[in-house]
Amino acid sequence: MVEAIDRLVAGLQRLGYYASGIARHAVPASWYSRWRDEIMVGLGNSPDVDLLFERANYYNRLTPGTLPLPQVPLSKIDRSRSRYFLDFDQYLRFFERDLRVDYIYGDVTTIPDKAAIVKSRPVGGDNQNSVLLNLDKFRHFRTFRDGISWDQKIPKVVWRGSLNNPLRRALVARHADSPFADVGHVGEVKEGLSPRPFLSPADQLSFRYILSIEGFDVATNLKWIMASGSVCLMPQSRFETWFMEGRLTPGHHFVAVRDDFADLEEKIDMLESSPDLAAEIVRNANAYFASFRDRRIERLVSLLVLQKYFEATDQLAPGPLSHRFFA
Structure with missing residues (x-):
């Protein structure tokens, strides 16, 4: 419904x-x-x-x-x-x-x-x-309704997309089977990696943490993540749009992760043990999005x-x- x-x-x-x-x-x-x-x-x-x-x-x-x-x-x-x-x-x-x-x-x-x-x-x-x-x-700049409270969200990180660059391939290769993550690509088997079922933005908003990973240029999902009640995790932006991605501050608007995602579990553990920090990052992200x-x-x-x-x-x-x- x-x-x-x-x-x-x-x-x-x-x-x-x-x-x-x-x-x-x-x-x-x-x-x-x-x-x-x-x-x-x-x-x-x-x-x-x-x-x-x-x-x-x-x-x-x-x-x-x-x-x-x-x-x-x-x-x-x-x-x-x-x-x-x-x-x-x-x-x-x-x-x-x-x-x-x-x-x-x-x-x-x-x-x-x-x-x-x-x-x-x-x-x-x-x-x-x-x-x-x-x-x-x-x-x-589309957003999606997020009526799920933090306590009701799944305490994992989620990502769906196509494997159109090395960053995304590194994520799926390293964390496709990680217990703290539900990450995968959609479509066909690619580079030996099996696809995962499609998840709509509404589906992904049931998770506490959502990865934003650039594709051909910026990540399309970044804006709706930052407008939601979930925490955005991402590598530092290489490209920017009207959203001024180059001005986003790690630890304030989002949680930075390495390009090879080797520190992803560490960052999830940190956020799970610091719910006040997670809430502050969500508030800052929401305020940044609202400024547009x-x-x-x-x-x-x-x-x-x-x-x-x-x-x-x-x-x-x-x-x-x-x-x-x-x-």
Whole structure:
């Protein structure tokens, strides 16, 4: 019954996501342009102005002066990948159609050779050409209802996924039969490792501890784990998205484990013997996730990311607050 309700809720969320995207696209572009002007004029008096620019400058680290003109007019953005297009168009509609942008859809794990809007990028290093926007957010920012108390959760660690990188293969090879873990891949026998039955996010939330392991780029399950009542365990992030995975602190937002997962049992034992620590990590993770739930803040930061992009590529004149971009 619970799973049926969850499937119904997911279907309604998906319908709402596409319906709102189509409705936004039907509004005249001139209306969005006027709204953007009002937003930019009022930013200086916003009590959140420091937060807004701090986040925008984290996502967009471009500096003006030597950047080439992007290639694609906003009127020619690729619509074939609908979720990427709808998320991109949600904020591009605030800007003139003759402006140009470079972008890369999909799981981006390298740094482009020119300034481009991307969903994901390597953490740290010289990654300024990778300008983050919240793309494919229906997949990455979905959450699942967790009505299970800590005492009722299974005192084990769980993971399900595909064996698409060495980290995941190391986990399953080492801990497929560990008594404190229920970890395995789904699908077919692979590299001599037998698959495990599929577990939905709702199923996994019945465990106290959930592993988040990057796949082709970031781990899709990280956000819903951190929004739940279970503790997230993971190796340090190599990639980041709009969620700013590079800012997550081990021991505060999640419990760090080695890349070979040799210390996994040790970390589970530590958490089982320190329920107050586990509860604190859950609270911190929940608060971090909640900081992305204010739609007004998310819209303003997204617009600032694009405003900075167009100013840095010399397509828009600096505004009254542009010194906050390029100080």
